[in-house]
Amino acid sequence: MLRRKARRGGQGDAVLDVPDDPLDAAQERRVRAVLALGGVPQADLPDGVQQVRLRLLERAAKGYEAPRDVSAWAAVVASNLAMDWHRAKRRQERIGERLASLRQLEHPSGEDTSVLSLAVAQGLEELPDAQRQVVVLRFFADLPVSGIARELGIPEGTVKSRLHTAVRALRARLHEDEVV
Numbered sequence: 001m002l003r004r005k006a007r008r009g010g011q012g013d014a015v016l017d018v019p020d021d022p023l024d025a026a027q028e029r030r031v032r033a034v035l036a037l038g039g040v041p042q043a044d045l046p047d048g049v050q051q052v053r054l055r056l057l058e059r060a061a062k063g064y065e066a067p068r069d070v071s072a073w074a075a076v077v078a079s080n081l082a083m084d085w086h087r088a089k090r091r092q093e094r095i096g097e098r099l100a101s102l103r104q105l106e107h108p109s110g111e112d113t114s115v116l117s118l119a120v121a122q123g124l125e126e127l128p129d130a131q132r133q134v135v136v137l138r139f140f141a142d143l144p145v146s147g148i149a150r151e152l153g154i155p156e157g158t159v160k161s162r163l164h165t166a167v168r169a170l171r172a173r174l175h176e177d178e179v180v
Helices: 025-037 042-061 070-106 110-126 129-140 145-152 156-176
Strands: 002-007 013-018
Touching (some): 025 042, 025 070, 110 156, 129 145, 145 156
16 A cells, blocks of 8 residues: 655645555456446457546545445446547547548549648648647547637637637648648
8 A cells, every 4th residue: 555645735744545556356347347338349448447546546646535335436437438438439430520521522532632631730730739739629639619628728719719820820831832
């Protein structure tokens, strides 16, 4: 068992007992079963178990009391992770479908598509980090403006402004190269 010191509101040091492995073997098997029943592929199960462990450790590090039934808590967290996995998978499928339909509409041949892809990649590299970050989250991760603002901890108006500026710069770059 690890012992860590934590500061608590200026009242001195408190010691938190954080276990080396918050899940025992039976709990880990239950988490794996919940994830598998939730449709998570076999290859992603170890990552799911690690996420449950991480959330339990984060909970302890924040000073929350341990759940009364760790096994039940871990099963609920695993179920939520399975739902998140499906949402992310659907989001990626939608992105792929949108990109495929755009390629077919604008550039029927594969050569034009690869030239456009390279030009967009180069344009993204030239953007400032803050603008590149919102473009990737919006158009590649398919997050809404509110989700991006929450993720980055910035106002929605700032996200919209950065997106507008970045898209305008990318469009100008593509027109300069005469790719579009």
